[in-house]
Amino acid sequence: MFLTFAILALAGALALLLQKNAIEAGLCMALSFLGVSGLFVLLGNPVAAALQIIVYAGAILILVLFVIMLLNSHEEEPAEVSRPIQRWGSVALVAVLGLGAFRLLNGSPALAELAAKPVTGASTNLHSLGDMLFSQHLLGFEVAGFLLLAAMIGAVALVKKNL
Amino acid sequence: METLASLLHTSPATAWMAVKVLMAFGLIMGIAPPLTWAERRGSAMIQDRIGPNRAALFGKIRILGLVQALADGVKFFFKEDLVPPHANKRLFWLAPLLAFVPAMLGFAVIPMGRSFLSGGTEYHLSLLDPGNGMGMLFPMAVGAMAVYGILVAAWSSNNKWAILGGMRASAQMVSYEVGLSLAVIAIFMVTGGYDPHEIVKAQQGTFLGVLPNWYVFRQPFGFLVFFVCMFAEANRLPFDFAEGESEIVAGFHIEYGSMKFALIGLAEYGHILGASALITTMYLGGWGIPFVADHGQIPVIVTFLVFLTKVIALCLVFIWVRWTLPRFRYDQLMNLGWKKLLPISMANLLYFAYRMRG
Amino acid sequence: MGVLVKKVELTWWERLYVVSVAIGMGVTFKHFIKQLLTPTSKRYTIQYPDMKKEMPKGYRGLHELKRFEDGAIKCVACFMCQEACPARCISIEAEEFSELNFTQGFEEKRPATFKIDMLRCIFCGMCEEACPKDAIWLRDNYELAAYDRLSMNFGKWDLINTYAEPDGKARLTQAEESPMTPSRRTVAL
Numbered sequence: 001m002f003l004t005f006a007i008l009a010l011a012g013a014l015a016l017l018l019q020k021n022a023i024e025a026g027l028c029m030a031l032s033f034l035g036v037s038g039l040f041v042l043l044g045n046p047v048a049a050a051l052q053i054i055v056y057a058g059a060i061l062i063l064v065l066f067v068i069m070l071l072n073s074h075e076e077e078p079a080e081v082s083r084p085i086q087r088w089g090s091v092a093l094v095a096v097l098g099l100g101a102f103r104l105l106n107g108s109p110a111l112a113e114l115a116a117k118p119v120t121g122a123s124t125n126l127h128s129l130g131d132m133l134f135s136q137h138l139l140g141f142e143v144a145g146f147l148l149l150a151a152m153i154g155a156v157a158l159v160k161k162n163l
Numbered sequence: 164m165e166t167l168a169s170l171l172h173t174s175p176a177t178a179w180m181a182v183k184v185l186m187a188f189g190l191i192m193g194i195a196p197p198l199t200w201a202e203r204r205g206s207a208m209i210q211d212r213i214g215p216n217r218a219a220l221f222g223k224i225r226i227l228g229l230v231q232a233l234a235d236g237v238k239f240f241f242k243e244d245l246v247p248p249h250a251n252k253r254l255f256w257l258a259p260l261l262a263f264v265p266a267m268l269g270f271a272v273i274p275m276g277r278s279f280l281s282g283g284t285e286y287h288l289s290l291l292d293p294g295n296g297m298g299m300l301f302p303m304a305v306g307a308m309a310v311y312g313i314l315v316a317a318w319s320s321n322n323k324w325a326i327l328g329g330m331r332a333s334a335q336m337v338s339y340e341v342g343l344s345l346a347v348i349a350i351f352m353v354t355g356g357y358d359p360h361e362i363v364k365a366q367q368g369t370f371l372g373v374l375p376n377w378y379v380f381r382q383p384f385g386f387l388v389f390f391v392c393m394f395a396e397a398n399r400l401p402f403d404f405a406e407g408e409s410e411i412v413a414g415f416h417i418e419y420g421s422m423k424f425a426l427i428g429l430a431e432y433g434h435i436l437g438a439s440a441l442i443t444t445m446y447l448g449g450w451g452i453p454f455v456a457d458h459g460q461i462p463v464i465v466t467f468l469v470f471l472t473k474v475i476a477l478c479l480v481f482i483w484v485r486w487t488l489p490r491f492r493y494d495q496l497m498n499l500g501w502k503k504l505l506p507i508s509m510a511n512l513l514y515f516a517y518r519m520r521g
Numbered sequence: 522m523g524v525l526v527k528k529v530e531l532t533w534w535e536r537l538y539v540v541s542v543a544i545g546m547g548v549t550f551k552h553f554i555k556q557l558l559t560p561t562s563k564r565y566t567i568q569y570p571d572m573k574k575e576m577p578k579g580y581r582g583l584h585e586l587k588r589f590e591d592g593a594i595k596c597v598a599c600f601m602c603q604e605a606c607p608a609r610c611i612s613i614e615a616e617e618f619s620e621l622n623f624t625q626g627f628e629e630k631r632p633a634t635f636k637i638d639m640l641r642c643i644f645c646g647m648c649e650e651a652c653p654k655d656a657i658w659l660r661d662n663y664e665l666a667a668y669d670r671l672s673m674n675f676g677k678w679d680l681i682n683t684y685a686e687p688d689g690k691a692r693l694t695q696a697e698e699s700p701m702t703p704s705r706r707t708v709a710l
């Protein structure tokens with residue numbers, strides 16, 4: 001089960017990078033989102049899985065695809081010159097970052113805890129999520145909300161000619 | 164249940180799951196074709212016409228044209244399966260599936276009848292048992308995925324009308340999802356849970372002494388928003404912006420023919436069914452019989468029939484509305500979604516949040 | 522001339538949509554019930570092969586060559602209709618009639634062939650007007666279709682025998698015409 005979803009997510013992400021066509025790349029991204037939400041379910045957090053699909057796959061990605069279709073650029077732009085240094089540099093960077101992330105994850109106490117005591121039947125639901133958001137993570141929640149509000153106001157201000 | 168399980172040489176849980184899957188699938192596949200018939204005959208009656216009544220079994224048995232759906236199915240199978248040369252072949256094949264699968268999946272959490280005890284275990288009439296943590300979020304997530312079918316169909320056809328239709332539909336669906344979610348959250352709050360079983364349980368009994376204790380009566384504005392948004396989500400008139408005979412011909416499925424078109428059409432009716440089931444569960448008391456507070460003694464089959472009656476009645480309302488209202492203009496649609504429905508549902512949410520203050 | 526389209530301002534009541542929609546749904550529901558309760562024969566739709574439209578008086582459909590009661594053809598092959606026909610679809614060949622012991626004692630001519638090309642005919646009724654013997658009538662049969670051109674060329678036999686019942690439409694000018702038309706009975710043999 002884990003393998004299925006993990007492969008789904010990784011294959012989607014890889015295809016997203018390798019795909020030349022913007023829309024197909026977007027669809028691959030949706031596939032990878034589905035894989036990730038499957039992983040969330042396996043981790044005992046169906047709420048996150050549902051939100052992942054509703055928000056990311058269902059709304060944000062749709063808007064992105066919408067914009068791509070609006071711009072309607074069917075032909076792919078080939079790279080002007082090949083940049084070998086940048087290419088190998090990016091590969092090295094990815095390798096270093098990946099290694100770092102792996103080390104970080106492996107060393108995290110949460111993983112150790114998970115390894116010692118796998119997920120039991122009690123899964124996260126909206127209640128516990130809400131409790132957590134409005135007690136332990138209240139500051140983060142509010143700041144995020146404030147940031148989104150600011151972004152929205154900024155977008156409106158950018159678009160509107162005369163305020 | 165045990166006898167069935169022993170007959171199939173499996174555990175009762177597996178047997179019950181098989182029964183449920185068969186039931187849910189049979190329900191959708193069994194209701195969708197008659198719905199096409201109801202749509203055509205109903206629209207004909209509304210417009211003082213007669214509608215299809217010629218198709219007959221063995222050239223004799225007409226049954227009011229019900230066989231028309233069968234004839235159409237056979238016809239779709241035998242038509243040439245044409246893929247336009249400039250279409251993106253892979254996505255063109257994928258799109259009908261993407262449209263069809265979410266329409267089917269939405270049913271998974273809807274309880275279709277009373278849970279019952281048999282041999283010490285409790286059996287539920289929904290594919291996913293309660294307490295899965297997904298609850299009502301699942302149909303919403305699946306509903307959010309439904310746009311992909313339209314979008315992919317539109318884009319892969321490589322046809323400007325199709326793209327226009329797909330774009331309009333996707334913008335519309337994303338816009339209406341906002342109002343929809345806020346209306347749903349009000350229900351979650353009042354129920355104190357988001358599992359469909361809990362929501363149905365919370366709607367039993369009477370309200371104000373004379374009305375069934377349904378959320379339609381307790382949250383009329385929330386219901387209004389949800390109902391309208393469901394039309395938008397199911398891509399039904401007056402919100403079927405994926406199509407538009409006058410401007411963009413058939414819209415997103417303009418290049419589709421034969422069985423792929425049939426699948427897209429079936430998906431539309433699947434969406435209607437799913438939307439009806441959702442509205443029934445959220446606002447019309449699900450499988451609950453009106454005014455009855457305790458369903459412990461009522462046979463399971465009765466609750467199932469009650470659920471079915473409500474769903475089919477709602478489907479007919481969907482058809483009825485389609486043949487009454489013309490399509491909105493695009494700016495009117497956005498206006499309605501953002502400037503009317505969203506504030507209404509937000510006010511609805513705030514009102515119930517205020518009433519719940521501790 | 523341009524037409525000034527007045528923009529309809531909705532009142533706030535109409536802008537709520539809900540009420541207007543409810544009224545509209547009431548209208549469609551009324552139609553639904555009405556149509557449902559109307560028996561098939563009284564609905565607007567005429568289900569063609571099973572039911573046929575009652576054609577109005579004076580409808581000009583397929584021609585009939587009239588006969589006397591004893592079966593003799595009324596047409597005397599005078600070519601008036603052929604001359605009058607604007608579409609030139611009638612072609613007649615006359616023949617001399619000699620069987621005196623049978624019926625038409627005093628008439629010398631009758632059509633040997635009387636063909637109307639229904640593909641050319643425009644059903645204007647000029648032949649009917651022109652006929653001095655009232656022998657050609659345009660009646661109410663409008664079901665003229667065939668699989669080939671040849672069978673749209675109606676001959677004498679077709680034109681005489683297509684209509685089963687002898688009288689289709691009431692003659693609009695019957696009152697004036699009847700004294701002039703020689704009835705078969707008045708002629709003594």
